Amino acid sequence: MIPLKRRKISHTESHQNESCKFPHVPIFILERKMGASRRSFLTRLARSKGFLIKEAYSSAVTHVVSENNSGDEVQSWLENQTGVDTSTSVHLLDVSWFTESMAAGRPVTVQDKHRLKVNPKCNGDDNVILMKSYACQRRTPLKHHNLFLTEALELLAENAEFSENEGRSVAFRRAASVLKALPHRVHSMDELKSLPCLGEHSQRVIKEILEDGTSREVESTRQSEQFQAMKALTGIFGVGVRTADRWFRKGLRSPTDLIRMGQPLNRAQQAGVQYYDDLQKPVTKAEADVISDIVQQAVCAVLPGAEIQLMGGFRRGKEFGHDVDFLITHPEEGKEEGLMAKIIKWLEERGLLLYQKTTRNSYLEKMDGPARPPNNMDRFERCFSIFKLQISDRSTGSHAERSVSQSETLSWRAVRIDLVVSPYCQFAFATLGWTGSKLFERELRRWAGQEKHMSLSSHALYDNNQKHYLRAQTEEEIFAYLGLEFIPPSERNA
Ligand code: CTP
Ligand code: MN
Ligand code: MN
Numbered sequence: 001m002i003p004l005k006r007r008k009i010s011h012t013e014s015h016q017n018e019s020c021k022f023p024h025v026p027i028f029i030l031e032r033k034m035g036a037s038r039r040s041f042l043t044r045l046a047r048s049k050g051f052l053i054k055e056a057y058s059s060a061v062t063h064v065v066s067e068n069n070s071g072d073e074v075q076s077w078l079e080n081q082t083g084v085d086t087s088t089s090v091h092l093l094d095v096s097w098f099t100e101s102m103a104a105g106r107p108v109t110v111q112d113k114h115r116l117k118v119n120p121k122c123n124g125d126d127n128v129i130l131m132k133s134y135a136c137q138r139r140t141p142l143k144h145h146n147l148f149l150t151e152a153l154e155l156l157a158e159n160a161e162f163s164e165n166e167g168r169s170v171a172f173r174r175a176a177s178v179l180k181a182l183p184h185r186v187h188s189m190d191e192l193k194s195l196p197c198l199g200e201h202s203q204r205v206i207k208e209i210l211e212d213g214t215s216r217e218v219e220s221t222r223q224s225e226q227f228q229a230m231k232a233l234t235g236i237f238g239v240g241v242r243t244a245d246r247w248f249r250k251g252l253r254s255p256t257d258l259i260r261m262g263q264p265l266n267r268a269q270q271a272g273v274q275y276y277d278d279l280q281k282p283v284t285k286a287e288a289d290v291i292s293d294i295v296q297q298a299v300c301a302v303l304p305g306a307e308i309q310l311m312g313g314f315r316r317g318k319e320f321g322h323d324v325d326f327l328i329t330h331p332e333e334g335k336e337e338g339l340m341a342k343i344i345k346w347l348e349e350r351g352l353l354l355y356q357k358t359t360r361n362s363y364l365e366k367m368d369g370p371a372r373p374p375n376n377m378d379r380f381e382r383c384f385s386i387f388k389l390q391i392s393d394r395s396t397g398s399h400a401e402r403s404v405s406q407s408e409t410l411s412w413r414a415v416r417i418d419l420v421v422s423p424y425c426q427f428a429f430a431t432l433g434w435t436g437s438k439l440f441e442r443e444l445r446r447w448a449g450q451e452k453h454m455s456l457s458s459h460a461l462y463d464n465n466q467k468h469y470l471r472a473q474t475e476e477e478i479f480a481y482l483g484l485e486f487i488p489p490s491e492r493n494a
Helices: 003-017 036-048 071-082 095-104 147-162 166-180 200-212 216-223 225-234 241-249 255-260 267-274 276-280 285-302 339-349 399-405 424-433 438-452 475-481
Strands: 022-029 051-054 063-066 091-094 307-310 324-329 353-359 381-392 410-421 454-456 461-463 468-470
Touching: 022 036, 036 051, 036 095, 063 071, 063 095, 071 091, 091 095, 147 166, 147 200, 147 216, 147 225, 147 241, 166 200, 166 438, 200 216, 216 225, 225 241, 255 267, 267 276, 267 353, 276 410, 285 307, 285 324, 285 339, 285 381, 285 410, 324 339, 324 424, 339 353, 339 381, 339 410, 424 475, 438 454, 461 475
Parallel strands: 022 051, 022 063, 063 091, 324 410
Antiparallel strands: 307 324, 353 381, 381 410, 454 461, 461 468
C-alpha cells in the first residue's frame, strides 16, 4: 500500500532537505480536525523557514503537531497508523509550539504548556504488553515461552518458502518472532490483542492450537508428501528450492532417490549427498570451538595479526547449529586481500576440507552504489565448505575398540563451515550482517529503508537523505545511526 505514495513523498522531502535548517527535528502535522488546506498552509510556511516537515508519520518523526485534538486522540491515531507505541519516543504537541517556533524562526524548546496530556492507558488490563513492530526494535532471547506456537508458524513459513511465496513466509516468521519476544506463555487469544504482526492467518492457527492443542493445517502440512520431500531435498547441501521442486515433479523424494535414479549432480550436490547424514546432524558448540581453534591456527599461520570471529547462530548463543560461520579480517586495510586462498590452501594441505568453493569479493562502493546487492547476497570473498572434523573416540567408541588399540581411535564427521573475509573498514557491517538471525537482519534492512531512508548491507550504511555513506567501527555505532537501541547478539534470535 505504501510504496507509490512513499516515492512521491520522498521526492518532495528530498527537495526540501536541501534548504532544511533543522534536520534533527522531523515534524509531522496531523491533518485530523485541522483539515488538508490548513495543514498544507502550515507545511509550506514551516518549510519556507527551513523546518523539516514529514508528509507521512514514521518513527523518524520526533515532534507531532496537532490542533483541537486531545493527547489520547493523537496517540491512538498514531498507534492505529503504525502499530508502534509512541508514548516514549515522540513529543505530542499543541499547535502553540508550532506557532511559537515559526515566530522564533527555530524549533523552540518543548515546555509543559505545549504538551498534549496523555492519560496512562487504563483498560483494566495491567499486563498489556507494549511490543514494537520491527524485530530489530525488540529483544528476542534464544529460549522463549511459546515454542509450541512458533514451531507451528515456522513450519508454515518453511512450507511457503518451498512454494516460493516469500510474502507469506515472512508474515509467518514475523508472527512467530513476536511470540518469541513475549515474556510469558500465551494462554488465550485475549493476550494477543495489542501485539503487532499477527495476521489473520497466523491468529487462526494460534487459536486452533490454544483450543485444540494442534492445528489441522500445520499437521497436514507436516505429513504431506510434498513438504517432507522438499525438506529432505533442500536439506542437501547445494540444493535450493527451485532444484528441489524440479526433482519433486520428476518423482524424486530423497537423497537415496537421487542416487538410485542416477540424477546428474553438480560438485556441491555430490558432496551434499555424500555427506548427507553427517550434515543433517546438528553441530554442537563444542565442535564449533574445536573447528574455531583450527581455523584460527590457519589464519595466524598464513597472515599474522589477522582476526577471526565466530558468527551466525553460535555468536547468538546457540548450543547447536547447522553450520559454523567465521568472519576474518586484518586491521591493516588491504592485508586481507588474497587471504582466503591462503587459508584454504593451509586447510587443504592438512586434509581438513572435504569440499570447498570460494567466491571472489565483488563489492565496490563506487560502482555498486548504495543499493543492496541483488537477492541480498553480500559480496565478500567467501567460502562455502565442508570440514573434516576429527573426533576422538574416547567418549563414543565401544570398549572393544578401545581395548584393541589401547590409545584412542580416531574417526571423523563432516561439518558445514562458512568463511567470510572482510576489509577492516567494513568489519562492523559484516559483523552485524553475519550475526543474524535471518529475520533480524531482514528487519534491520526494512527499518533502515522505511523508517530512516537509509540502505543497510553487510558492507555499508548509506544515508539516502544526506547522500553519503556512514562510517562505523562498531555494531553499536550502526545501531545509533539507525536510531535503534543496541541489541546484543544473544537477543537477536528473532
Ligand atoms: N547469510 C548471508 N548470506 C547468505 C547466507 C547467510 O548474509 N547467503 C547471513 C545470514 O543473514 C545470517 C548469517 O549469515 O546472519 C548466518 O547464516 P546461517 O549460517 O544460515 O544461519 P545461523 O543463524 O547461523 O543458523 P544456524 O545455526 O542454523 O547455522
Ligand atoms: Mn550458521
Ligand atoms: Mn552459514
